Amino acid sequence: MNPDISIVIPLYNEEESLPELVAWIERVCAENKFSHEVVMIDDGSTDSSWEVIKGLSAQYPAVKAIKFQRNYGKSPALYEGFKAAEGNVVITMDADLQDSPDEIPGLYSMIVNDGFDLVSGWKKVRYDNAVTKNLPSKLYNGVNRWLSGIKLHDMNCGLKAYKRKVIKSIEVYGEMHRFIPVLAKHAGFKKIGEKVVQHRPRKYGVSKFGWERFINGFLDLLSIQFVSRFGKKPMHLFGTLGTFTFLVGFVIVFWLLAERIREGAGFGLTHKIGFFLAPPIMIMGTLFFLTGFVSELVVRNAADRNAYLTEEKIGL
Numbered sequence: 001m002n003p004d005i006s007i008v009i010p011l012y013n014e015e016e017s018l019p020e021l022v023a024w025i026e027r028v029c030a031e032n033k034f035s036h037e038v039v040m041i042d043d044g045s046t047d048s049s050w051e052v053i054k055g056l057s058a059q060y061p062a063v064k065a066i067k068f069q070r071n072y073g074k075s076p077a078l079y080e081g082f083k084a085a086e087g088n089v090v091i092t093m094d095a096d097l098q099d100s101p102d103e104i105p106g107l108y109s110m111i112v113n114d115g116f117d118l119v120s121g122w123k124k125v126r127y128d129n130a131v132t133k134n135l136p137s138k139l140y141n142g143v144n145r146w147l148s149g150i151k152l153h154d155m156n157c158g159l160k161a162y163k164r165k166v167i168k169s170i171e172v173y174g175e176m177h178r179f180i181p182v183l184a185k186h187a188g189f190k191k192i193g194e195k196v197v198q199h200r201p202r203k204y205g206v207s208k209f210g211w212e213r214f215i216n217g218f219l220d221l222l223s224i225q226f227v228s229r230f231g232k233k234p235m236h237l238f239g240t241l242g243t244f245t246f247l248v249g250f251v252i253v254f255w256l257l258a259e260r261i262r263e264g265a266g267f268g269l270t271h272k273i274g275f276f277l278a279p280p281i282m283i284m285g286t287l288f289f290l291t292g293f294v295s296e297l298v299v300r301n302a303a304d305r306n307a308y309l310t311e312e313k314i315g316l
Contacts, residue, residue: 002164003035005108006087010077011095012043018052024101026060032105038063039316040095041081044071050312057314064315075177082167084316088112090167094158100198107161110195117166117189120152120181121159123199150181152194159197163189238292246285252278 007025011018022038029036042050042065050067057063066080078092089111093099103121110119144155156178170183181192252274259272 001035003037003087004089005029005034005036005104006085006090006164007036007038007104008041008078008081008085008090008092009038009095010041010043010074010081010092011045011049012071013045013047013049014095015045015047015049015052017095017097018049018056021095021097021101022056022060022063025104026062028101028104029062032108034104034108036062037085037087039081039084040065041077042067043073043077044068054314061315065313066316067312073175075172075175078177078180079172082172085164085167088164090162090164092158092160092162096202098200098202099159100200103159103195103197106195107159110193111161111163114193115191116161116193117163117191118181118184118193119161120155120192120194121157121197122153122194123157124153124196125199144179144182150185150192152181152192154194155179155181157197234295235292238288238295242285242288242292244285245288246282249278249282249285252281 009021018040025036025038028034038060040053040063042053044067050065053063053065053067057065064084066084068077068080081092082090089108091104091107093101099121107119107121110116145151160180162184166184166187166189169187169189170180172180172183176183185192256272256274256278
């Protein structure tokens, strides 16, 4: 039988927080009589995190783990964790103890009893730096809500709960972990909610936060919008652009010829701006068409984008 809950924890250099985190999870699950598994993905840590995980696995049978050969990022870690998870409800959380395991029962109830497909945590009160993290996060989430149409206050919160079929229906790659609700929506899962959760001050280690996440995140969101609409039919986009662009160039050529006929054989075309615009516009339209054809070939012959080198596994 599948366990009630799979708790998926991606981590990188969190050796100090892991024993406390796992003990806390075990206590919460025991108090609520949840059958569970803890799937930890060591994203190429350079400290002793893997040794700590091996010790925890020997102490707690529910602990399973995957170790990447090098650092790939959070999205690949979640992808592998989702593949390994067997629980009816899957909960993700960060390993730095800023996410509270006490939220597990509430998140589980919203999936099982309230029928949500996905529930995202909302850290309404935060302990991060207001200038370098809180304000940019508000702007970032505002743009996400506007572009995606999903009304979540904190789309990038690591503390989330999912129905099992959600995480088995989406592909998290690149840095798309920030937009899992968007991926779920485009996969057909419409009941997406949020829950106010506790945000705890960092107890160990240092933040992995960087300013580049805002630029990369915005570009990733645009990628999701493009892939979700045209990923399986790129010719619909590029063919439309190519047709429109080529027709604009053709209309300019037709206008120049009409002018030549109207003015007579002595009429020169080189002083008309359209003479210089029409050829590159028609070439651009042709290139859009070619891009569409090539994209169709790529879509039909794409290899697996998620192939990560794992060094060792525990319990899997």
